[in-house]
Amino acid sequence: MDGWKVGVLHSQTGCLALAERGPLNGTLMAIEEINAAGGVAGRLIEPVVLDTESDENKSAELVHKLIKEESINVVFGGYTSASRKAMLPVIEKSDSLLFYPIFYEGFELSDNVFYTGACPNQYSVPLSEYLFENYGNRFYLIGSNYVFPRESNRILRDLAVQNGGTIIAEKYVPLEATKDVFKPIIQDIAKLKPDVVISTIVGDGIMDLYSAFQDAGISSDEIPIASMVTSEVEIEKMGHAAAAGHIVAASYFDTIDSPENAKFVSNYKSKFGQNMRTNMCVESAYCQVHLFAHALNITQSIDTKALRAAVLGAQFNAPQGRIRMDVENHHTHLWSRIGQIEKNGNIQIVAETKGAIEPDPYMIHHAAERWQPSLISGVAK
Amino acid sequence: MTTQKHQRNESMQLSSLVRNLKSVRVLLIQPRDEESENLYRHLTRIGCRVQTSWPPPEINDADFDVVCVALRPIMEREASLVWDSSKPPAALVAVIDYENPVIVQAAVELNAHAVIGLPLRNFGTLANLFIALKNFRNDKDQRDQIEKLKRRLSGMRAVSNAKEILMKNKGVSESKAYSMIRDQAMNKRMSVQDVALAIINANEIFQ
Missing domain, CATH: 3.40.50.2300 (Response regulator)
Incomplete structure (x- = not known):
């Protein structure tokens, strides 16, 4: 059976490559975890990972490519507000869903975006x-x-x-x-x-x-x-x-003393290197994939409308503590x-x-x- | 003005706006990028005559009917936009891509007559131009009206002061003082207000 195809868009080259390596790793680690446990409804999550090259125009171009050529309607990624703003019109026009993991300045609310970083x-x-x-x-x-x-x-x-x-x-x-x-x-x-x-x-x-x-x-x-x-x-x-x-x-520091965080940090280090540290962006990127998987498990369908309804209100025992997607405003209850x-x-x-x-x-x-x-x-x- | 008359007047203004939209001169102050090209194209499509400029040029009265300004580039690139928001030379449409108060505040400070949000949705641009032009004209009419009233008020004050001077110096009644001022105005072909001011000035010199 085919997998659940999703897009992952982060910079792997250019001036944001260092900063975006964290959220990229966090996303992939969560997908791997979910797949190792058998995927969702018996199907694996299949990420299509592309490099946005620290350029917001590239972000817009690639999100378009994912939606049109790969028939993808769920995308994880974005880093700067400029990259989010550049992807937004494409995401909204195609009625897709973007999971955006970075804390930002607020004053935005799109029905097609889930904001999992802090405001x-x-x-x-x-x-x-x-x-x-x-x-x-x-x-x-x-x-x-x-x-x-x-x-x-x-x-x-x-x-x-x-x-x-x-x-x-x-x-x-x-x-x-x-x-x-x-x-x-x-x-x-x-x-x-x-x-x-x-x-x-x-x-x-x-x-x-x-x-x-x-x-x-x-x-x-x-x-x-x-x-x-x-x-x-x-x-x-x-x-x-x-x-x-x-x-x-x-909302998150790697020194948080909890079983969830201990497991998260040790998995991250064994996967990406002992000198690599987790931070708030790694953690949000990791959490939002789990929120998605939780919703997908309920809907058993990747249809935008059904998924949106299921993600709103979804909860997760995150490394930072229990978090929840607000039912109204598409942003996340965070510590x-x-x-x-x-x-x-x-x-x-x-x-x-x-x-x-x-x-x-x-x-x-x-x-x-x-x-x-x-x-x-x-x-x- | 009766309500009916008022309504007729409003609808005449609106239809003249619709007619004139075909010749509205728009200045677009925005660095060249995909969004500014979209806005340029759409404004042209709805019949406006559009000029683009970056950095912001000097804008004189009557050069343009509407000036569209992209606010974030102005702020971030520290470009200087000379704009007297108390007496604007044209209708101002703020073009914004973020809805943060720091951006909205800039629109408020410029006294924007309307706002266009980016990414551009063609729908709404025409309505915003209408609203901007209408708001600008209302503002301008009100400013002109206030100017006129201020002038009239200070004229009345001058006539009343001049009357008092004549009543005191010449020992005449108020109505006699007024007819003296009016006769002088007719003889010298001046306005009543100007004669009054001349009397006040002369009185100040001899005190």
């Missing part, structure tokens, strides 16, 4: 709350110059104002930033002495930012960098010394955690929610009503 109410709000409580309220914002950092900073500014804090600077650097770009900004940071620097630098610039910080001799005890983008993968690349002491926020990077590169979880938080892609709920300090609680050290 701002699940990372910006808890992060800013944690920083207010533990570090102070003078924030210095630095980000790559595109939609995600700008929108994310707008939200942080709102949150700061609500809490009587101040944004003392908001700087943007080009996506393909070189180390030189950071020099004047680091000098400015040393001069203004914010309580925290919040970074939404994306891509290779992340490594440059932290090492420029280290070179300038600013210690993370003095001024920590807090980020919802920096993850295990970048920590390994920049080196543990540059990362130590800084703050990260995500929120704050971590501090230790000298050995491990992320020590210093605060976490008591369960998955409802996704709120349009931030329709007033932050102050929803985010009581009790929601995110410190973890005993």
